Amino acid sequence: MSGNEALALGAFEAGVAVASGYPGTPSTDILENFCQYDGVYAEWAPNEKVALETAIGASFAGVRALATMKHVGVNVAADPLFTAAYTGVFGGLAVICADDPEMHSSQNEQDSRNYALAAKLPMLEPADPAEARAFVHEAYAISEEFDIPVLIRSTTRLSHVEGIVEPGERRACRTPILNREPAKLVMLPANARQRRQDLADRWQRLQRLAENTPLNQMILRDRRIGVITAGVAALHVQEVLPDASILKLGMVNPLPVERIREFAGQVDELYVVEDLDPIIETQVRALGIACRGKEVVPAIGELSPTVLRRAFGIEPRHPGFPAPDMPPRPPNMCPGCPHRGLFFNLARLNVFVSGDIGCYTLGFLPPLSAMDACVCMGASIPMAHGMARALGAEGNGKIVAVIGDSTFCHSGITGLLNSAYNGDTTTVIILDNRITAMTGHQPNPVSGSTLRGEPAHEVDLERLCQALGIEHVRVVDPHDIPACHKVLAEEINREQLSVVISRAPCALLPEVRKAPKTPLAVEPTACTGCRSCLRIGCPAIVWTPVTREEAAALGLPRPDKQDGHATINAMCIGCGQCVALCKFSAIQPKEVS
Amino acid sequence: MATAGNILFCGVGGQGILLASEVTSRALMAAGLDIKKSEVHGMAQRGGSVVAHLRYGDRVFSPLIEHGGADVVLSFELMEAARYLPFMHPKTTVIVNTQKIAPPAVATGKALYPADPLAFIREHQVKVIPVDGAAIAAEAGEPRAANIALVGVLSTFLPVAEELFIDILRQRLPRKVEENLVAFRRGRELGTP
Ligand SMILES: Cc1ncc(C[n+]2csc(CCOP(=O)(O)OP(=O)(O)O)c2C)c(N)n1
Numbered sequence: 001m002s003g004n005e006a007l008a009l010g011a012f013e014a015g016v017a018v019a020s021g022y023p024g025t026p027s028t029d030i031l032e033n034f035c036q037y038d039g040v041y042a043e044w045a046p047n048e049k050v051a052l053e054t055a056i057g058a059s060f061a062g063v064r065a066l067a068t069m070k071h072v073g074v075n076v077a078a079d080p081l082f083t084a085a086y087t088g089v090f091g092g093l094a095v096i097c098a099d100d101p102e103m104h105s106s107q108n109e110q111d112s113r114n115y116a117l118a119a120k121l122p123m124l125e126p127a128d129p130a131e132a133r134a135f136v137h138e139a140y141a142i143s144e145e146f147d148i149p150v151l152i153r154s155t156t157r158l159s160h161v162e163g164i165v166e167p168g169e170r171r172a173c174r175t176p177i178l179n180r181e182p183a184k185l186v187m188l189p190a191n192a193r194q195r196r197q198d199l200a201d202r203w204q205r206l207q208r209l210a211e212n213t214p215l216n217q218m219i220l221r222d223r224r225i226g227v228i229t230a231g232v233a234a235l236h237v238q239e240v241l242p243d244a245s246i247l248k249l250g251m252v253n254p255l256p257v258e259r260i261r262e263f264a265g266q267v268d269e270l271y272v273v274e275d276l277d278p279i280i281e282t283q284v285r286a287l288g289i290a291c292r293g294k295e296v297v298p299a300i301g302e303l304s305p306t307v308l309r310r311a312f313g314i315e316p317r318h319p320g321f322p323a324p325d326m327p328p329r330p331p332n333m334c335p336g337c338p339h340r341g342l343f344f345n346l347a348r349l350n351v352f353v354s355g356d357i358g359c360y361t362l363g364f365l366p367p368l369s370a371m372d373a374c375v376c377m378g379a380s381i382p383m384a385h386g387m388a389r390a391l392g393a394e395g396n397g398k399i400v401a402v403i404g405d406s407t408f409c410h411s412g413i414t415g416l417l418n419s420a421y422n423g424d425t426t427t428v429i430i431l432d433n434r435i436t437a438m439t440g441h442q443p444n445p446v447s448g449s450t451l452r453g454e455p456a457h458e459v460d461l462e463r464l465c466q467a468l469g470i471e472h473v474r475v476v477d478p479h480d481i482p483a484c485h486k487v488l489a490e491e492i493n494r495e496q497l498s499v500v501i502s503r504a505p506c507a508l509l510p511e512v513r514k515a516p517k518t519p520l521a522v523e524p525t526a527c528t529g530c531r532s533c534l535r536i537g538c539p540a541i542v543w544t545p546v547t548r549e550e551a552a553a554l555g556l557p558r559p560d561k562q563d564g565h566a567t568i569n570a571m572c573i574g575c576g577q578c579v580a581l582c583k584f585s586a587i588q589p590k591e592v593s
Numbered sequence: 594m595a596t597a598g599n600i601l602f603c604g605v606g607g608q609g610i611l612l613a614s615e616v617t618s619r620a621l622m623a624a625g626l627d628i629k630k631s632e633v634h635g636m637a638q639r640g641g642s643v644v645a646h647l648r649y650g651d652r653v654f655s656p657l658i659e660h661g662g663a664d665v666v667l668s669f670e671l672m673e674a675a676r677y678l679p680f681m682h683p684k685t686t687v688i689v690n691t692q693k694i695a696p697p698a699v700a701t702g703k704a705l706y707p708a709d710p711l712a713f714i715r716e717h718q719v720k721v722i723p724v725d726g727a728a729i730a731a732e733a734g735e736p737r738a739a740n741i742a743l744v745g746v747l748s749t750f751l752p753v754a755e756e757l758f759i760d761i762l763r764q765r766l767p768r769k770v771e772e773n774l775v776a777f778r779r780g781r782e783l784g785t786p
Pocket residue numbers: 022023024025070072073074076106107357358359360377403404405406407408431433435436437438439
């Protein structure tokens with residue numbers, strides 16, 4: 001099973017009763033797997049802060065609780081996280097954060113271990129799926145014994161790696177109870193000062209645990225090279241330096257200071273190999289122990305056997321062959337994606353597009369090239385507001401914000417409230433495709449269903465925006481390019497804040513896939529090869545070069561001038577966006593034979 | 594047949610690569626081997642270039658194949674095979690589906706699809722087995738069985754008995770099992786010359 005399946009299994013076996021999270025690659029499928037076990041409660045929260053606060057509440061009520069998120073989600077959840085270290089727990093509380101070194105699907109590659117250090121929380125880092133399952137058990141034992149939330153760090157190469165895992169029995173869930181202990185749970189200064197001191201005492205005990213826990217393993221082999229390492233990096237080390245001695249840390253905060261000294265004393269040359277920041281290395285150096293780390297092993301991007309071989313100057317069996325020069329294949333919006341129509345229009349309205357994160361961020365790519373900024377979830381609306389304030393009258397009619405439905409619920413609403421409150425005049429476009437598409441179709445508060453697919457309240461975006469103070473709220477169909485263009489142009493030119501809800505379901509949703517479709521085709525005798533339809537960048541529309549003879553044989557309208565024509569391939573689902581782009585009416589419903 | 598090996602699966606998001614790598618890893622596990630398989634989800638999957646690493650042996654540490662370390666490359670798309678040349682060595686076998694999918698620059702007429710992508714690989718004397726997955730699938734009566742035909746070719750390079758592999762396919766395939774098995778067996782014929 002995968003690392004994420006193993007984390008879910010571990011949580012189930014450990015008797016976790018309540019789990020909450022917000023999707024984010026590579027963490028998403030932890031909760032999706034966990035919710036399928038009997039006798040557990042799990043939900044998607046609108047954002048990571050709400051998820052963690054829900055888990056904290058469940059822990060306060062005495063049961064074992066879990067929050068899951070990707071690394072950047074920890075930024076959002078950081079506020080409750082820091083103070084939960086003070087309050088501690090009743091039922092065990094674990095927070096799984098999945099880092100994404102190399103940024104396979106993220107906007108940055110921050111190292112979550114920094115949070116363990118900053119918030120003074122113990123952190124475990126499993127290396128493979130079998131450890132992932134086992135470490136979750138450990139995390140809950142530590143959390144309850146030391147009265148503290150425990151962080152578990154995963155990375156892409158754990159979460160989405162398959163390995164062999166032996167399942168075990170489920171522990172009975174703890175009985176929930178309403179504990180009223182304000183001195184522990186009400187963090188106002190007088191209480192918090194006490195809990196701060198208490199945290200220092202708990203920390204000392206955790207440091208002693210780190211020295212003795214079997215989570216940290218010392219393997220002494222050849223003494224010439226010793227490597228301190230953790231998580232998946234430890235596996236790469238064993239691959240590339242099979243004879244080296246290693247101290248593999250399963251608990252990466254706090255560090256086992258005495259064991260590190262002992263290990264350093266046994267080896268001639270000491271290295272630290274860790275994914276991303278020099279967290280272990282810096283602490284080892286602070287102990288006055290000489291070691292080599294980031295001066296040889298990169299701090300940017302993910303580690304791999306290839307990278308480590310280079311770092312240690314060890315010849316591979318074969319270096320591989322150079323990659324040929326070929327056109328790249330970046331990700332693209334799907335055929336029939338509603339976002340494409342909206343961005344096609346934005347590209348033609350000559351506006352600065354303050355963007356956000358989701359599938360629609362792909363609107364940045366050519367040929368649409370219709371996004372000018374994207375920082376983090378929810379930033380689109382306040383960034384547009386800040387730009388408008390900076391530009392004054394200069395900015396009128398030139399700035400729009402685009403934000404997906406899940407992102408709007410995550411952290412867009414407060415931004416929009418601010419824009420209304422502070423008299424903003426920009427245009428905000430909510431790309432409502434009914435689902436959290438980017439991360440693989442997790443329902444959110446607009447979807448009308450829960451994590452387990454049960455019916456749920458569906459937020460009314462129009463009324464929500466009106467209640468926030470937006471007078472002009474309009475809904476458009478992004479597949480209807482001309483009508484959508486007209487509404488966008490009107491709202492962008494309006495000298496008042498307005499919201500345009502661009503609403504059409506994601507093309508990959510089952511209801512769209514199963515609906516009857518009329519795919520489109522290009523009639524060659526009408527296609528002049530003007531390439532207008534290619535400007536929309538749909539993967540179903542393909543430019544097909546032809547020779548003069550082929551042009552004549554196909555009956556192209558300008559056989560001696562045309563070097564090609566458009567064709568529409570089997571990926572077409574008939575969304576119809578491209579029909580309006582062809583001035584020659586060459587795009588027609590496909591004749592079904 | 595080696596009891597340790599590295600298989601790189603590559604192609605374009607949406608081609609059934611994850612299912613193919615999953616049945617292969619399950620078959621290897623059923624044969625009593627340790628495995629690690631690594632793939633990437635999310636943004637990368639949206640029609641982009643997709644890759645999965647599968648390693649097997651008595652004990653596998655790292656989930657990632659090294660440059661120059663792939664014993665078999667199974668490519669679901671013609672030009673994608675050449676993109677992974679850095680993972681190949683002179684004894685690599687490349688099994689490649691002859692289907693072509695135009696990347697965005699080609700589809701918009703800004704670049705040309707390479708005239709003979711396999712030449713990039715053959716230039717290094719690496720063995721290439723081209724497979725018309727779509728034709729085999731059509732013959733087998735299930736147009737979506739191209740990936741299973743390719744797995745059939747791959748299976749002849751693995752230390753897994755045919756019957757065991759077929760058992761796993763029966764367990765994992767969602768539908769049209771018999772048609773898929775026809776495609777699988779046809780693939781095996783291509784792998785064993
Ligand atoms: C703080 C944070 N949490 C999670 C993510 C992962 N993530 C990126 S976009 C996104 C949601 C996208 O959904 P939506 O806004 O509905 O757009 P769609 O993909 O459906 O177009 C998520 C969960 C992130 N980048 N940052």
